Amino acid sequence: MARSLKNKELVNTRLAANYGGWMYCDQCKENIGYLCYSTYDHLELHYQCNCGSKGSADITFEDSKTGSECDDELITIKNRFCCPKDQEPLITILDKKVMSYEMKITCKDCGSIYKRVKVGE
Ligand SMILES: [Zn+2]
Numbered sequence: 001m002a003r004s005l006k007n008k009e010l011v012n013t014r015l016a017a018n019y020g021g022w023m024y025c026d027q028c029k030e031n032i033g034y035l036c037y038s039t040y041d042h043l044e045l046h047y048q049c050n051c052g053s054k055g056s057a058d059i060t061f062e063d064s065k066t067g068s069e070c071d072d073e074l075i076t077i078k079n080r081f082c083c084p085k086d087q088e089p090l091i092t093i094l095d096k097k098v099m100s101y102e103m104k105i106t107c108k109d110c111g112s113i114y115k116r117v118k119v120g121e
């Protein structure tokens, strides 16, 4: 079922579909990750691509819940960050393609907000 967007802000970033799919850096056209369509409620991502370009994505839906911050770490299943509570796949960030990133993603299923940071060298 299509979800209706409340807010979608992409900076120097392209998404393959309306609110999911492969994510590309607008400058070098490299894919930097993959966003799962139906399992997240809110995404806030800031990153610096290997090409030097800084990009971000901020997406929420009309029916997004507020969610609750949690300190648990996302688990990785086949390259994809998943919710540790219900194993829902949420997002892939291709680590080798980005120098650094800061991400907050809310699992739609359980409402947990996960944070993940990669600090540049
Ligand atoms: Zn780039």
Ligand SMILES: [Zn+2]
Pocket (backbone or CB within 6 Å): 083, 084, 085, 086, 087, 088, 107, 108, 109, 110, 111, 112
């Ligand atoms: Zn969850």
